Amino acid sequence: MHRNPPECLFPCVFTDSGISEVAQLRLVNGSSRCAGRVEVFHNKKWGTVCDDGWDLQDAGVVCRQLGCGMALSAPRVARFGQGSDHIWLNNVNCTGTEASLSNCRARPVGDNNCTHGEDAGVECSGNLHPSGYCGWCRDRAGKLSAQTQLSCLSQG
Numbered sequence: 001m002h003r004n005p006p007e008c009l010f011p012c013v014f015t016d017s018g019i020s021e022v023a024q025l026r027l028v029n030g031s032s033r034c035a036g037r038v039e040v041f042h043n044k045k046w047g048t049v050c051d052d053g054w055d056l057q058d059a060g061v062v063c064r065q066l067g068c069g070m071a072l073s074a075p076r077v078a079r080f081g082q083g084s085d086h087i088w089l090n091n092v093n094c095t096g097t098e099a100s101l102s103n104c105r106a107r108p109v110g111d112n113n114c115t116h117g118e119d120a121g122v123e124c125s126g127n128l129h130p131s132g133y134c135g136w137c138r139d140r141a142g143k144l145s146a147q148t149q150l151s152c153l154s155q156g
Contacts, residue, residue: 025065025101027122029080034068034124037080040088040101042109047086049101050114051076057096058104059122065100069125082116090114 026046030036038049059074090112094104 025062027062027066027080028083030121030123032126034063034066034126035080035122037078037083037119037121038062038101039083042086042088045086046083047088048083048116049092049120050087050090050112051118051120052112052114053091053093054120058092058094058101058120059124060096061094061098061101061104062122063124066124068122071122071124073123075121075123076118078117078119078121080119080121083119084116086110087112087114087116087119092120 024041026039026041027033027036028039039046040049041047054074054076056071056074059071063069063071088109089101090107092101092104092106094101098104
């Protein structure tokens with residue numbers, strides 16, 4: 001019996017922008033769950049990330065956050081197709097060590113000068129963390145927890 005893997009969504013909190021709300025991250029239109037256009041969920045709507053300044057360090061944070069291994073490339077100019085509706089993030093600037101995209105510097109959420117022809121994407125190595133939970137790790141009580149993600153991934 002073939003079982004489809006669950007869609008992997010990972011919560012992130014936009015703190016640098018002054019917004020403190022839990023959001024989700026996903027990849028769309030890729031050839032696997034570890035490649036595609038980067039989208040974030042904010043204000044009950046999915047939106048894209050603009051490719052202004054988008055690079056391998058930014059893609060690396062997304063890949064790690066989703067439990068998809070290392071970044072192989074950081075495609076720009078809507079290589080995975082153009083999104084619709086909102087462009088939530090622009091001028092993302094990760095150092096490459098952040099646990100999630102929300103920890104990277106960026107313009108305030110929704111503040112951009114982009115079109116969907118500039119949607120950012122990622123291609124990851126696809127090496128899942130042994131937990132198999134798309135970047136989530138279990139805490140000591142066995143509960144899936146974002147708080148334990150960084151320590152879990154560093155042990156993998």
